[in-house]
Amino acid sequence: MDRELLLLGLLRRSDMHGYQLHEFIERDLATCTELKKPTAYFLLDKMTRLGWIVQHEEREGNRPPRRVYHVSAAGEAQFQQLLRTNLSQPSSTRFGGDIGLIFANSLASADVVALLEQRRVVLAADLAATQAAPAHAGSLQLVIEHRIIHLESELGWLDTVIARFTASASTE
Amino acid sequence: MDRELLLLGLLRRSDMHGYQLHEFIERDLATCTELKKPTAYFLLDKMTRLGWIVQHEEREGNRPPRRVYHVSAAGEAQFQQLLRTNLSQPSSTRFGGDIGLIFANSLASADVVALLEQRRVVLAADLAATQAAPAHAGSLQLVIEHRIIHLESELGWLDTVIARFTASASTE
DNA sequence: TCCTGACTAGTCAATCTTGACTAGTCAGGA
DNA sequence: TCCTGACTAGTCAAGATTGACTAGTCAGGA
Numbered sequence: 001m002d003r004e005l006l007l008l009g010l011l012r013r014s015d016m017h018g019y020q021l022h023e024f025i026e027r028d029l030a031t032c033t034e035l036k037k038p039t040a041y042f043l044l045d046k047m048t049r050l051g052w053i054v055q056h057e058e059r060e061g062n063r064p065p066r067r068v069y070h071v072s073a074a075g076e077a078q079f080q081q082l083l084r085t086n087l088s089q090p091s092s093t094r095f096g097g098d099i100g101l102i103f104a105n106s107l108a109s110a111d112v113v114a115l116l117e118q119r120r121v122v123l124a125a126d127l128a129a130t131q132a133a134p135a136h137a138g139s140l141q142l143v144i145e146h147r148i149i150h151l152e153s154e155l156g157w158l159d160t161v162i163a164r165f166t167a168s169a170s171t172e
Numbered sequence: 173m174d175r176e177l178l179l180l181g182l183l184r185r186s187d188m189h190g191y192q193l194h195e196f197i198e199r200d201l202a203t204c205t206e207l208k209k210p211t212a213y214f215l216l217d218k219m220t221r222l223g224w225i226v227q228h229e230e231r232e233g234n235r236p237p238r239r240v241y242h243v244s245a246a247g248e249a250q251f252q253q254l255l256r257t258n259l260s261q262p263s264s265t266r267f268g269g270d271i272g273l274i275f276a277n278s279l280a281s282a283d284v285v286a287l288l289e290q291r292r293v294v295l296a297a298d299l300a301a302t303q304a305a306p307a308h309a310g311s312l313q314l315v316i317e318h319r320i321i322h323l324e325s326e327l328g329w330l331d332t333v334i335a336r337f338t339a340s341a342s343t344e
Numbered sequence: 345t346c347c348t349g350a351c352t353a354g355t356c357a358a359t360c361t362t363g364a365c366t367a368g369t370c371a372g373g374a
Numbered sequence: 375t376c377c378t379g380a381c382t383a384g385t386c387a388a389g390a391t392t393g394a395c396t397a398g399t400c401a402g403g404a
Binding site for chain 1: 352353354355
């Protein structure tokens with residue numbers, strides 16, 4: 001339901017059409033969520049069926065008409081509900097990268113170390129890029145900081161993992 | 173592809189049937205991944221089509237026959253490939269819980285604080301439960317530790333967020 | 345003027361995921 | 375013996391997600 005919350009929250013600020021929503025999310029919110037174009041349209045259609053938003057055609061110049069979405073009263077109520085749920089419940093995170101570690105003993109420890117070093121480089125670059133990002137206004141600042149803290153934590157953990165495999169590589 | 177890696181990795185250890193795989197994942201690997209029953213069967217069918225695994229019927233007593241899966245040579249190669257990719261590339265994490273924070277200014281700061289306190293309680297309980305888990309053997313130990321470190325980091329971050337909203341609540 | 349490449353706006357088919365269901369087996373009590 | 379509830383094994387249809395595609399607009403150069 002996070003994506004529905006996101007769309008409602010953006011539409012609540014100002015009416016938009018689908019493409020505009022998608023662009024905004026890909027450009028400005030890429031750090032905290034992903035929302036492909038067809039998914040955005042799918043969700044907008046679903047929310048229209050549920051009566052959370054209403055759409056109307058709009059025509060600008062001689063460009064083809066666009067569907068502009070507007071949050072209804074029911075949608076506003078839903079937004080409040082979704083927002084409270086989102087804030088009060090932690091979203092459980094699963095680390096796909098841990099699955100490889102479960103099977104790491106299929107490889108020589110030296111190989112595992114080499115592969116994890118690669119992972120480390122990408123992670124460190126991601127952290128550096130996030131830290132270098134310009135200080136954003138208000139609410140997005142929290143998201144950026146969250147990301148930085150998370151990536152720092154990941155790097156620290158990864159280093160302990162690498163250290164362990166390095167140790168076992170020397171005794172093989 | 174993480175789920176394919178997981179299934180291949182488990183089947184490589186010993187042949188299993190679908191239900192058995194699902195049970196094992198739900199019971200022992202719930203901390204690091206989720207894999208619903210129909211998804212497991214879907215992926216097993218797909219991997220069979222791709223030639224990564226082969227299935228054969230097996231009958232025990234007068235129970236209904238079961239399909240037992242076995243990793244083929246092509247599947248073994250694929251496993252190595254997927255494992256190396258998984259280890260060398262960090263899996264980018266998205267925090268659905270951050271979406272609510274983007275719109276937190278729609279609520280009174282005092283309300284946000286109350287909601288985040290709830291989130292904190294659940295998170296702390298999760299951490300306590302994970303720390304209390306019995307020390308697992310070898311590779312799963314890494315996953316548990318990862319989870320603990322992550323949850324500690326999340327709690328620390330959440331506390332700074334709560335502090336900020338508490339501060340702004342007092343000036344409203 | 346005409347062409348090219350970029351931008352806008354959205355659709356489609358294929359794939360993936362899941363809640364709810366079916367259907368057989370078995371152990372233990374009434 | 376018969377019934378109930380739990381376990382085993384898997385299916386189905388509905389819903390969600392995405393890569394690849396379509397089709398119109400527009401600016402700028404040849």
